Amino acid sequence: MSTLPVISLAPLLTTLPSPSDLQNTLNALSSACTTHGFFYLTDHGIPPERLKQVLTLTRNFFKTASPADKERLARQDPDGARGFQRLGENVTLGKRDAHEAVDFYREWDESNSSLRPKDGTLGGKNLWPEQPADLKAEMNKYVEEVLKVGSVLVEAMGRALGLDGDEANELVRCTDKSFWVMRMIGYPPLEDCAEGVSCGEHTDYGCVTLLLADETPNALQVLTRSGEWIYANPIPGAYVVNIGDMIERWTNGLWKSTLHRVIHTGSNYRVSVPFFFEPNFNARIRPLKKCIEKTGGKEIGDEVVYGDHLIGKIKGNFY
Numbered sequence: 001m002s003t004l005p006v007i008s009l010a011p012l013l014t015t016l017p018s019p020s021d022l023q024n025t026l027n028a029l030s031s032a033c034t035t036h037g038f039f040y041l042t043d044h045g046i047p048p049e050r051l052k053q054v055l056t057l058t059r060n061f062f063k064t065a066s067p068a069d070k071e072r073l074a075r076q077d078p079d080g081a082r083g084f085q086r087l088g089e090n091v092t093l094g095k096r097d098a099h100e101a102v103d104f105y106r107e108w109d110e111s112n113s114s115l116r117p118k119d120g121t122l123g124g125k126n127l128w129p130e131q132p133a134d135l136k137a138e139m140n141k142y143v144e145e146v147l148k149v150g151s152v153l154v155e156a157m158g159r160a161l162g163l164d165g166d167e168a169n170e171l172v173r174c175t176d177k178s179f180w181v182m183r184m185i186g187y188p189p190l191e192d193c194a195e196g197v198s199c200g201e202h203t204d205y206g207c208v209t210l211l212l213a214d215e216t217p218n219a220l221q222v223l224t225r226s227g228e229w230i231y232a233n234p235i236p237g238a239y240v241v242n243i244g245d246m247i248e249r250w251t252n253g254l255w256k257s258t259l260h261r262v263i264h265t266g267s268n269y270r271v272s273v274p275f276f277f278e279p280n281f282n283a284r285i286r287p288l289k290k291c292i293e294k295t296g297g298k299e300i301g302d303e304v305v306y307g308d309h310l311i312g313k314i315k316g317n318f319y
């Protein structure tokens with residue numbers, strides 16, 4: 001059975017990397033994104049204790065929150081996206097997902113209301129659990145750290161694609177105020193759930209997903225180009241990274257956002273915390289000239305505004 005490649009981010013985080021290390025990393029990135037759209041990321045600079053803490057806080061929230069606590073955090077109907085979502089409230093391909101979650105998004109700049117969409121889906125503020133008491137502060141610190149990893153990675157992707165001229169900086173420019181999303185997800189064993197899978201097959205919407213998951217094996221599955229589902233089992237200290245729809249759009253399909261799903265048949269309660277490093281809300285994403293050249297010269301798909309794409313997806317996400 002094939003496994004996903006492992007890429008070390010170290011050469012992109014050191015001030016004076018050896019040119020060959022740097023080039024090897026960019027080549028590995030390009031190859032992983034072309035072949036799988038998925039890879040493991042090591043040496044990303046976030047200490048293992050922080051990753052462990054994020055998972056422990058998440059587990060403790062799901063373990064201790066009462067139904068009333070969860071209700072207080074519940075997202076606002078009908079389309080509100082920030083906050084708690086009950087078991088089975090998320091749907092993928094029209095089927096209920098057997099997980100519960102709390103979703104957080106970048107908050108709007110108070111001083112510039114002109115940037116906010118009229119649509120209420122992403123309005124308001126994030127709804128933070130009161131328990132564990134340190135969850136909000138620690139998760140906010142984590143967001144700052146993981147945002148840096150996302151931006152280093154996306155800049156490296158631009159270099160791996162060989163972007164030049166007026167496009168050289170396009171990926172960085174369009175993600176410098178990343179409209180990030182973070183989900184705390186809890187997966188009960190599937191046998192305890194009435195129907196469905198833990199998370200139905202889907203591609204992610206944006207740029208790059210940095211997935212942190214507990215040690216549960218045989219839950220996350222990735223569809224290979226040859227049509228085989230393989231497990232992306234956790235490697236301690238590493239992220240499972242995958243590229244989203246906006247990278248596919250930018251690269252004119254050279255790099256594809258890959259289908260994945262979660263089928264958690266183990267007997268434990270699994271937790272994961274995917275962090276979605278996304279384009280800016282108002283970023284216009286269109287195929288890059290360099291990528292059109294590399295894919296036969298014909299542009300696939302129209303320009304999309306990331307925020308519109310996101311809202312369109314969110315509206316189909318709830319039961």
Ligand SMILES: O=C(O)CCC(=O)C(=O)O
Pocket residue numbers: 183185199204211213219220260261262272274
């Ligand atoms: O929990 C996981 O392993 C993956 C979750 C996922 O694919 C998502 O939230 O987009």
Ligand SMILES: [Fe+2]
Pocket residue numbers: 202203204209260
């Ligand atoms: Fe996903």
